[in-house]
Amino acid sequence: KYVSGTIENTDLDVSADTGLGLLKPTLVRTAPIAGQKPGTSGLRKKTKEFMSENYLSNFVQSVFDAVIAAGTNVSEGTLMIGGDGRYFNTEAIQIIIKMGVANGVKRFWIGENGLLSTPAVSATIRERGPVWQKSFGAFILTASHNPGGPEEDFGIKYNTQNGGPAPEYLMEATYANTTCIKTYKICEDFPSIDITQVGATTVAAADGSTSVVVEVIPSTQSHVTLLKTIFDFPAIKALLDRPDFSMVYDSMHGVNGPFSKAVFVDELGQPESVLRNHIPKDDFAGGHADPNLTYAKELVKTMGLDRTGNKIDVDGPIPSFGAAADGDGDRNMILGTQFFVTPSDSLAVIVANANCIPFFSSQGGLKAVARSMPTSGAVDRVAKDLNLDFFETPTGWKFFGNLMDSKAIFKGKDYTPFICGEESFGTGSDHVREKDGIWAVLAWLNILAAHNPDASKPLVTVEDIVRKHWSKYGRNYYCRWDFEGMDAAGANAMMEKMRADAASNTGRTVGSYTIATADDFRYVDPVDGSVAAKQGIRFLMSDGSRVIFRLSGTAGSGATVRMYIEQYETEKLDLPVASALEELTSIALQLCDIKTFCGTETPTVIT
Ligand code: G6P
Ligand code: ZN
Structure with a gap:
């Protein structure tokens, strides 16, 4: 050998x-x-x-x-x-x-x-x-x-x-x-x-x-012990024990299975039926262990939704809470009954309610938040309202790590306790230095528990909490289109063209939008001064809407083009996402001209 x-x-x-x-x-x-x-x-x-x-x-x-x-x-x-x-x-x-x-x-x-x-x-x-x-x-x-x-x-x-x-x-x-x-x-x-x-x-x-x-x-030992110091486990248990509350947690045959069992069955005394696909398999049972509307099919259906997040009819009762994890357990998806919480909204809601969680309240409250650039601006409004330090970083968890360690390693200002998240279904805090799927699930349950102190009152649901959030802060309609397996040369040429045209696009009117700024995102790390350039093409519209393009840094083969679309609304809070984003989506397809460069404008995944 x-x-x-x-x-x-x-x-x-x-x-x-x-x-x-x-x-x-x-x-x-x-x-x-x-x-x-x-x-x-x-x-x-x-x-x-x-x-x-x-x-x-x-x-x-x-x-x-x-x-x-x-x-x-x-x-x-x-x-x-x-x-x-x-x-x-x-x-x-x-x-x-x-x-x-x-x-x-x-x-x-x-x-x-x-x-x-x-x-x-x-x-x-x-x-x-x-x-x-x-x-x-x-x-x-x-x-x-x-x-x-x-x-x-x-x-x-x-x-x-x-x-x-x-x-x-x-x-x-x-x-x-x-x-x-x-x-x-x-x-x-x-x-x-x-x-x-x-x-x-x-x-x-x-x-x-x-x-x-x-x-x-x-x-599971060290992680579960840590999680128990962060969240109010007795309050979460009381919520889970309510007869009108039910949950399912889909580990998609990845590594999260044993962790979900340790937390929900062994610590919180729930029946094994809350766990789905919790036995790790070396091929994830042939599935694609990515917690989003497309790949977490089984869970999405159980929660009464289709792959675009629209409600569908299902037989029998729908759980109050659904969650899923990816292969290595760092990603999360959060669902309510027939209700999809976008990762960007999830981040904003967790930040707005952070002080329900003992880890934050016991340290004098949350201090700083960060999101990756393509993540929607929902959390920005909460950070402003709560007067928190706020950072917009390039895609990738490592940028958050520097901010969390700014005092301990870099002898700078202390930004902890700290919460951060990405549109790519990653959420977490400074309790560790990676995104943490089960942390996000427990954060939501802790927040739900805090909104439901009295078991004799009707349940305040995931949807109730998110709708209340939108009515206070407005709603950032958001979706991401992925074009997987594109020819790398074509995808690169498309990005180059938008990069080259950025200056001339600035100020241009497209449909009912005006491009206030078109640029290529560049980040100067406030902690160590390092510079990350070419982090994504941004079209920032004058009304706060955004269209963003990036090439994935994690694609298996070929190139994956990601197109992110975001529209901010304060009045119309109940539109189907696709119709709220209809005009902006067609503008986005024109701006990149992916049809010419890559030969298609049909995405492989929509999240
Ligand atoms: C990994 C990283 C995340 C990042 C994501 C982006 O999951 O841990 O921090 O957001 O990749 O992937 P992409 O394919 O969009 O470059
Ligand atoms: Zn992962």
Whole structure:
């Protein structure tokens, strides 16, 4: 399987390691593999490519080399490994353990059955263990919401000590390493660990000079313990126990299943029937574990909606509350009875009601909020009203992380407690450094509980809360069209054209709209001063409406064009979304001329 080559010019003296026995490292000769540049959330490729010779090992070695060069002593503290359970998860974990040992790691935490959600990794890095054992980093094996299985996608990302994704410089160094790698280190004789059993295995060197501990940890423990300190669990339980309240939580066969069981069945005493698709499957049962109206079909139907969010007739009662998670458990979708809450509205409502949640009220109230640029401006109005610090960042969770750590790491102003969210079904706070699907679900339930203090009164529903919010702040009608699998050259040319035309488009009148500003979004990080350019073409209309275009940074193959449409209304609050956005949508199609560049104007997904 692993062919050891002749060793030359290396820092590892293999002949001297004979006393190490099972801990004896081997150097394996390899060569750079093109295309190992990590995207927004790590490296994602077809599973087959990841399983091909040296592909995973080259990348993992490149991460170790970058992390060690950046000054981390991997022999101190703990390396954590876990994934979303997709095909190749367990094999990859065993390979990373063997490579970790060869690179000097002395202690590992592995999620039970190889499972750790992305937010759980973040929580566990931050919360678990005494100081000397604390995790210095983690490999997360996931391609998030991309389908899994031998014919689909696999992925790997690395998170650092603060619980957040590796900073840009570390990923750049990793990529640079992948382009010149010659050898990787692995302990081929290190035993495979039984990751189905919680407990520690110690493997000692033959000469007793050193040892390695691999501990399989209960996957849900640190995260669930943290969530219990954030929310009012007794109040949530009282809500869930009401005879007129019912909920379903669809984990879409991803890693969220065990977490939803730990929270809703074990902690909140609910029947297993609240859980849907909660047994992780290595191919997500053939589904597309992405919580939106298109892919969470089964849940959307149960909640009495179609794929555009319109009401449909269903037999039998509809639950009061529905939620779904993606493959690695960091995304969320929130639904009421025949009612879809857009992620942008969800963020605005959570912010407006943050002080119902003990985590915020106990720290003197929420201080700051942020949204990604394409996310609707609904939260902006709440931030203004509540006098909160507000930030508009490029797409990608890492920009939020800097703001959350502005005091702790950058010695700047403190923006915590902090809430942030994205239109791409991600919501969270500074309790961890990733978006957190189950956090958003509990936030909504905590808010619902606070609006329903008296069980003898009629239930205040999800829809009631959102409608009340709109009547106070106005409604940002919003939708996103995705054009997946487009020809990359055509999509790039389309973006270039809009970029080039931005100045001449500014001031132009289109239909009943005037383009107040057309530009390419650029962000200067207020914390570290770094600049992110070319973050999306914006058409900002004079009435506050917006049309935005971006190319996805996470697309599997080809290019995915995203078109975001937003119309702000203070009077007409009850229109069907499609009709509220009708004119703006056709203007958007004209502005980009996707028909000419990509040959279609029919989206593959609407959210
Ligand atoms: C991942 C990131 C999110 C980001 C999303 C955007 O899920 O974690 O922070 O919003 O990708 O993906 P896109 O495909 O639009 O670039
Ligand atoms: Zn995800």
